Amino acid sequence: MGTTNSLPLSFEDYNIRQKKFLKELPEKTLVLIPTNPVSYRSNDTTYPYRASSYMLYLCGWDAPEAIFMAYQESGSWVTSIFVRPRDTKAEIWEGRRVGVEGASSQCPIDEAYSLNDMETVITEKINACSNIYSILGLNDSLDNITQNSNVEILDPRLILDDMRVIKSEGEIKLMQNAASIASKAHIEGMRKSFSGIGEWELQSIIESYFTSKKSGPSYGSIVGGGDNATILHYHSNDVQVNDGELVLVDAGCEVSGYASDITRTWPVNGKFTEAQREIYELVLKAEIAGIEACQAGSPWSSMHHATSKILAKGLVDLGILNCSFEEALGENFDGKYRNFFMHGTGHMLGLDVHDVGGGRQGDKGPERILQPGMVLTVEPGLYFGSWRTDITIPERYSGIGIRIEDDVLITADGPVVLTSSCPKEISEIESLIGKGLSETNA
Numbered sequence: 001m002g003t004t005n006s007l008p009l010s011f012e013d014y015n016i017r018q019k020k021f022l023k024e025l026p027e028k029t030l031v032l033i034p035t036n037p038v039s040y041r042s043n044d045t046t047y048p049y050r051a052s053s054y055m056l057y058l059c060g061w062d063a064p065e066a067i068f069m070a071y072q073e074s075g076s077w078v079t080s081i082f083v084r085p086r087d088t089k090a091e092i093w094e095g096r097r098v099g100v101e102g103a104s105s106q107c108p109i110d111e112a113y114s115l116n117d118m119e120t121v122i123t124e125k126i127n128a129c130s131n132i133y134s135i136l137g138l139n140d141s142l143d144n145i146t147q148n149s150n151v152e153i154l155d156p157r158l159i160l161d162d163m164r165v166i167k168s169e170g171e172i173k174l175m176q177n178a179a180s181i182a183s184k185a186h187i188e189g190m191r192k193s194f195s196g197i198g199e200w201e202l203q204s205i206i207e208s209y210f211t212s213k214k215s216g217p218s219y220g221s222i223v224g225g226g227d228n229a230t231i232l233h234y235h236s237n238d239v240q241v242n243d244g245e246l247v248l249v250d251a252g253c254e255v256s257g258y259a260s261d262i263t264r265t266w267p268v269n270g271k272f273t274e275a276q277r278e279i280y281e282l283v284l285k286a287e288i289a290g291i292e293a294c295q296a297g298s299p300w301s302s303m304h305h306a307t308s309k310i311l312a313k314g315l316v317d318l319g320i321l322n323c324s325f326e327e328a329l330g331e332n333f334d335g336k337y338r339n340f341f342m343h344g345t346g347h348m349l350g351l352d353v354h355d356v357g358g359g360r361q362g363d364k365g366p367e368r369i370l371q372p373g374m375v376l377t378v379e380p381g382l383y384f385g386s387w388r389t390d391i392t393i394p395e396r397y398s399g400i401g402i403r404i405e406d407d408v409l410i411t412a413d414g415p416v417v418l419t420s421s422c423p424k425e426i427s428e429i430e431s432l433i434g435k436g437l438s439e440t441n442a
């Protein structure tokens with residue numbers, strides 16, 4: 001019927017999180033966490049709906065308009081959710097709803113309410129509380145009620161972000177699944193590449209593989225041939241990739257809200273040129289060192305320091321930077337190598353592709369120390385856009401952009417690469433390109 005909302009994790013998983021979160025809150029707190037609003041693309045037409053990651057994290061509820069609520073009653077916490085009630089007329093257009101009754105049984109909460117009763121119920125709870133933890137800016141009706149109440153509104157995200165940084169076993173399974181699907185999609189892209197392929201055609205090959213696995217992109221796929229690979233957030237994907245050019249593909253998918261994020265770069269004709277090979281081997285060496293630096297107990301910045309040292313040295317050795325290694329690297333990792341490697345080495349990965357709780361705890365907190373259960377990306381790159389006017393790009397490397405990105409789980413026994421099934425050695429890649437359709441059930 002399409003009305004069952006089967007959750008990706010067990011009730012127990014959600015209940016553990018809720019308890020852990022609520023334990024951090026002061027007495028007489030009311031928690032009100034709204035989900036994402038529906039966004040319009042054009043008249044009457046909405047973007048595909050995606051619930052907020054906080055809602056998915058706390059109770060897995062993926063339908064629009066919901067509000068997660070928790071309050072204290074005789075010293076213990078009660079968890080609830082407000083959902084859209086059954087409404088045949090609306091359901092004819094928008095799809096079936098499970099309603100309040102369905103939410104009571106299918107959502108890991110103590111009680112469910114209809115959104116029609118929201119104002120009455122929430123006003124009553126506010127009268128009995130001393131502070132509110134809510135996320136503002138997502139639900140105007142809710143914001144009106146809380147902001148007119150004269151009760152202090154605090155942000156629950158600082159607590160939730162710290163929790164979301166460490167993934168449970170169930171979450172890691174979903175993320176491994178997302179990583180494996182995206183790895184296979186990149187292999188499909190390599191197999192079907194040829195000189196003259198359109199960036200849009202490669203995008204379609206990769207995204208249709210996601211769809212075939214009941215998944216979809218976790219962000220707008222980047223498919224950049226030649227110079228387009230040197231635009232970090234290139235999205236138009238509307239140019240042909242010529243013989244002799246590389247294509248950079250940054251594409252990941254989502255499984256039950258959890259993202260993967262992979263980048264591979266390959267020559268569409270199946271053979272790296274000497275110059276492409278020199279840069280590729282350098283980026284690969286940096287990427288492997290970055291992964292090796294992902295050790296529990298190490299500070300967040302250690303992977304960036306590891307990749308930066310190798311890239312700076314390589315740029316000097318190749319004669320691209322005419323200066324000492326020290327000058328190339330810079331005292332604070334801000335030397336001349338940043339002309340060609342402008343972004344960070346990685347980010348947290350989870351329900352958000354750039355997941356919460358990155359390099360620091362909070363906005364200004366201490367640097368985060370890597371711990372088992374964290375999942376992050378390692379993605380160094382080098383970019384030599386021929387269009388650059390700020391620096392001189394050596395002719396030999398002009399138009400080359402290369403990034404290699406894997407998803408890495410921190411464990412007590414060292415880093416585990418969730419995307420290890422996606423090839424990145426030159427010989428492996430060259431042997432795949434242009435080999436055509438693989439067995440879809442492989």
Ligand SMILES: [Mn+2]
Nearest residue numbers: 261377379405
């Ligand atoms: Mn990334």
